[in-house]
Amino acid sequence: MTDVTYLQAFVLGALQGVTELFPVSSLGHSVLLPALLGGDWKHLVTESSTTSSEESPYLAFVVALHVATACALLVFYRRDWVRIVRAFVTTLRTRRAETPTERLAWLIVIATIPVGVTGLSLEHVFRTLFAKPLAAAIFLTINGAILLAGERLRRRAEVRARRHVEPPPGSRPEAPRAAGGTLVVAEHRQLSTLAYREGFVIGLFQTLALLAGISRSGITMVAGLMRGLDHEDAATFAFLLATPVILAAGLLKLPTLAGPAGAGIHGQVVVGFLSAGVAAYVSVRFLTRWFTTRTLTPFAVYCLVAGGLCTVYFA
Numbered sequence: 001m002t003d004v005t006y007l008q009a010f011v012l013g014a015l016q017g018v019t020e021l022f023p024v025s026s027l028g029h030s031v032l033l034p035a036l037l038g039g040d041w042k043h044l045v046t047e048s049s050t051t052s053s054e055e056s057p058y059l060a061f062v063v064a065l066h067v068a069t070a071c072a073l074l075v076f077y078r079r080d081w082v083r084i085v086r087a088f089v090t091t092l093r094t095r096r097a098e099t100p101t102e103r104l105a106w107l108i109v110i111a112t113i114p115v116g117v118t119g120l121s122l123e124h125v126f127r128t129l130f131a132k133p134l135a136a137a138i139f140l141t142i143n144g145a146i147l148l149a150g151e152r153l154r155r156r157a158e159v160r161a162r163r164h165v166e167p168p169p170g171s172r173p174e175a176p177r178a179a180g181g182t183l184v185v186a187e188h189r190q191l192s193t194l195a196y197r198e199g200f201v202i203g204l205f206q207t208l209a210l211l212a213g214i215s216r217s218g219i220t221m222v223a224g225l226m227r228g229l230d231h232e233d234a235a236t237f238a239f240l241l242a243t244p245v246i247l248a249a250g251l252l253k254l255p256t257l258a259g260p261a262g263a264g265i266h267g268q269v270v271v272g273f274l275s276a277g278v279a280a281y282v283s284v285r286f287l288t289r290w291f292t293t294r295t296l297t298p299f300a301v302y303c304l305v306a307g308g309l310c311t312v313y314f315a
Contacts, residue, residue, distance in 0.1 A: 005040070005268065006268055009061070009268035010271055010272065010275045012033075012061075013274070013276035013279065014275045015030065016030065016272075016279070017065070017069055017278065017281075017283060020242075020283075021073075021239065021283040021284050021287060022217070022287065023218025024140075024143070024299055024306075025143055025209070025215040026069075026215075026216075027131065027209070027211075028143070028215075031132065031133055031136040032140070032310055044058040057263075057265050060253070060256045060265070060269075061269055064250070064254070064269045064276075065273065066249060066250040067246075068274070069246055070242075070244075070246040071277055072280035073280065074247070076281055076285065077240060080240065081240075081243075084104060085105075087099065087102040088105035100191075100192030101192075104192050106196065107191075110199045111199040111200060111202050111203035112241065112244055113203060114200065114204045115207045116245065116248070118210065119207075119210060132212075133310070133314045136310075137213065137307050137311040139211045140213035140307030141303065143303045144301065144303030144305075145304065146218070147218050147296045147300035147303065148301075148304070149222075150222030150225050150226065150296065151297050151300065153225075191229060191233045191237055194229075198227050202223040202227070203241070205223040206242075206245070217235070217239065220242070221238045221296060222296070224237050231294070232292050235287060257269060
């Protein structure tokens with residue numbers, strides 16, 4: 001019997017395309033949904049979290065879904081990536097980054113280093129230890145708490161900033177004082193103004209997405225919000241930063257589809273690939289509009305509720 005059916009391929013592809021970009025953790029949902037459905041679906045989860053899972057057809061299938069998601073991001077941000085790649089090549093020639101696009105190119109490179117190194121060395125360990133229903137449910141709940149905390153910290157920073165920018169009637173405006181333990185006004189920052197060390201720290205945050213239940217886009221957005229970005233810029237940086245990480249991880253493991261793990265599921269891989277690609281493109285288009293005026297709070301509430309209920313169910 002085939003390990004992945006066409007129905008499973010379509011459903012899991014759509015699930016991957018949506019949850020990889022929505023800040024709710026694709027890895028967590030790819031563990032929890034099959035475990036909740038039970039039967040042949042649950043078998044997919046158990047085989048992908050074993051020490052011999054490198055030969056798992058389900059894992060090979062999931063790799064193809066990640067490549068599809070990355071391709072959708074590349075298509076959506078194609079004009080941005082053309083400018084970023086050109087800017088990066090220019091900096092190699094001039095040995096300096098002067099324009100906002102050139103700085104952005106190097107921010108992406110630097111922020112990719114932590115998750116790249118961690119993923120290559122610890123991905124298998126994290127998957128076999130934590131890609132289990134109860135662990136995924138707990139981390140999904142934690143993901144919700146992180147999103148909620150990020151929103152609250154950002155709101156408090158904005159309130160403090162407004163208090164100093166708009167002093168009470170009749171009072172004299174107080175000049176903001178930086179560093180030294182006094183007063184720092186939280187201002188909206190453009191993405192290109194991030195320091196390279198800040199990009200590295202955001203990349204460190206992204207390594208938490210190796211834990212099933214922690215969202216890559218969510219944790220990256222929270223890190224961006226904490227550095228003064230608005231939701232729109234934080235989302236853009238999260239999606240740009242996710243593209244090379246997801247694509248590289250997928251392409252690195254894609255050859256497994258040509259081996260025993262991919263035998264008999266090539267048709268299912270095509271169905272899942274198309275389903276994931278379309279779902280991811282629709283998702284990123286929706287989210288880029290959502291974050292122009294809205295916040296992470298609804299996603300935080302969903303993760304807290306879904307994660308809490310699943311924790312009780314699998315405990």
